[in-house]
Amino acid sequence: xxxxxxxxxxxxxxxxxxxxxxxxxxxxxxxxxxxxxxxxxxxxxxxxxxxxxxxxxxxxxxxxxxxxxxxxxxxxxxxxxxxxxxxxxxxxxxxxxxxxxxxxxxxxxxxxxxxxxxxxxxxxxxxxxxxxxxxxxxx
Numbered sequence: 330x331x332x333x334x335x336x337x338x339x340x341x342x343x344x345x346x347x348x349x350x351x352x353x354x355x356x357x358x359x360x361x362x363x364x365x366x367x368x369x370x371x372x373x374x375x376x377x378x379x380x381x382x383x384x385x386x387x388x389x390x391x392x393x394x395x396x397x398x399x400x401x402x403x404x405x406x407x408x409x410x411x412x413x414x415x416x417x418x419x420x421x422x423x424x425x426x427x428x429x430x431x432x433x434x435x436x437x438x439x440x441x442x443x444x445x446x447x448x449x450x451x452x453x454x455x456x457x458x459x460x461x462x463x464x465x466x467x468x
Contacts, residue, residue, distance in 0.1 A: 332424055335416045336432035343436045352436070353405060359415065360408030366400040379452030381445040382406045386453065388460035394419050395461055406449060409438075413453055422465035426458055 330338075343352050370387040377384040382403035389396050397418045401407035416432065417425050433439055439447055 330419075332416060332420050332428045336430070336435075339412060339416060340432050340435050349441050352441075353408075356408035356412060357404050358408070359411040360401070360404055360406075363399065363407060363411040363414070366398045370398060371400060377449070377452050377456050379455075380406065380449035382449070384410055384449065384453065386410065386456055386460075388457070388464065390422075390464045390467070393421055395422055395425060395464055397457065397460070406446065409446070409450055410453055413450075413457060417457055417461075422461040425461035426465065430454060 343355055346352055346355070366385060366387070371385045375385045375387050377386055380401075382401055384399065384401045384406055386397060386399045388398075395418065397414045399407075399410040399414055401410055416430070417428075420428075433450070439450070442450060
């Protein structure tokens with residue numbers, strides 16, 4: 330499945346409800362479905378700078394595809410990083426670097442996040458692209 334198809338899937342899911350309390354619950358539920366992150370990856374260098382809560386993000390590459398893992402100490406933030414992983418994990422570094430992550434705007438997420446969470450989301454996107462860039466350079 331392409332990044333675009335995964336973005337459309339997230340848009341469709343979140344837009345099932347116009348109520349933002351329901352959408353937040355869907356995002357929280359996504360975070361609860363996030364596979365556990367290996368304890369050895371929960372280290373200082375994997376913490377995303379710019380997030381108010383603690384968010385760990387790690388990336389590996391298998392068969393040319395970037396595989397992300399993450400965790401957070403905050404439930405909504407964990408849901409947001411889970412959503413980002415759902416959209417980007419399994420894509421090539423080039424796809425990650427070239428894609429327009431329009432689903433964030435399309436579902437109205439940025440307008441419904443506090444400024445600190447919005448900054449955290451931007452930091453997540455930046456870090457995921459930095460991992461993709463680093464892995465692209467390796468291959």
